[in-house]
Amino acid sequence: MPRNLDLHPDRLLPVEPSVRALARELYASVKDLPIISPHGHTDPRWFAGNETFGNATDLLLVPDHYVFRMLYSQGVAMEDLGVRNKTVDPRAAWRLFAQAYWLFRGTPSRMWLDWVFAEAFGMGVQLCAETSDLYFDTITEMLATDSFRPRALFDRYNLEVLATTESPIDTLEHHVAIRAENGKAAGWKGRVITAYRPDPVVDPEFEGFRANLDTLTELTGEDCLTWAGYLAAHRTRRAFFKSMGATSTDHGHPTAATANLSAAEAEALFGRVIAGGCSAADAELFRAQMLTEMAGMSIDDGLVMQIHPGSFRNHNAAVFERFGRDKGADIPTRTDFVHALKPLLDKFGNDRNLSIILFTLDESAYARELAPLAGHYPCLKLGPAWWFHDSPEGMKRFRHMTTETAGFYNTVGFNDDTRAFLSIPARHDVARRIDCGFLAQLVMEHRIEDWEAAELAQDLSYNLAKKAYKL
Known part of the structure; x- marks a missing residue:
């Protein structure tokens, strides 16, 4: 028999009663703040x-x-779930999901999805094999209405602002359309901006x-097979992205390596890269040099850098x-x-016009490396x-x-990515x-005052992200 879906009002808050009571007060003060979503990959x-989003599978499963x-684990x-498969029956894909929903017990996905099911679609029973069709029909019917566009x-x-992420060779046609709509007297005023993700033209190992x-070259009119033209093309596209609202760049390099080559060395490296068949070492060195080049461009145009290293992307070759x-x-x-960031930091680390936000998947680096770095260099968050x-x-x-080590104010709040x-x-x-x-x-341990916690709750939920991303 299906079980009720109930979201406990105190979920995720501390267990100890006095701490929970204060956490509840702090949460009440921030739960309805606008959402700043400065980095993500929505379409x-x-x-x-x-x-309209179509059906439950299109919205909640396939993306x-x-x-x-x-x-998959x-x-x-994946074909049966509708991933790169337009012929699959979305109801059948949803049934596979529902039948296996128990796999998500204890995971963040379970929390996020249950919130969506209960808060967005008003579901009162848990998703399972028996409720699969009820879920699919209810959600799909609601998605067909104007209130779910x-x-x-x-x-x-x-949502006060939402940033998507596009590559330099994206025409940004959808952002052009959004800004045209924003400009109409009676048009929609939602703020959707882009972010500059240059990986496809910075990583020699990127397919294509x-x-x-x-x-x-076609988009910019610059000769991107010359080092000078290639750099000029980046500046041109960055300016266009800024005109579409961009306030940040994003770099998904496999490592945090940076380099500070001379102009002649960089030009020679670029020649080897575009000749085809460059070595893995040259590919890594080129990515490293380009992070430093991008930092220099950010000092000029004000775009905030985001560096997301430490992910072995697409590990499953098949x-x-x-x-x-x-x-x-x-x-x-x-x-x-x-060590990886030192060449860039030696060149630009003390420049207050540069802002770099560092991410990691290696949690061992938080206390050992990242917090001490951000707790010293003016450019790092x-x-x-x-x-x-x-x-x-x-x-x-x-x-x-x-x-x-870094405090709260060398961090940038939350982004959902x-x-x-x-x-x-x-x-x-x-x-939140x-x-x-x-x-x-911290308050109950007398490490900060209650009024400081109230200010920090606002900052962590809203103010820090808005400031860090220049929004």
């Missing part, structure tokens, strides 16, 4: 066209690699790298070949920051717990390992609850 097409990676074929949901959940440079990137096979790796660590325990570990649109408010709710619990504990 700008949704907000440009404002078409969410947190979900299908778990199902238990032997469910992308712009309506954006407004309903009080050479062809991507040709596209960059899945990558069959389904492409971002299909849940990214695996954390050990990451060095102290720490991004929140990311990917596998975007979880209640991951968020707690982040606060415990960074606060004493998701492709699953409705998980945005769910994730921010989790982050965890942070309020952490602050309440």
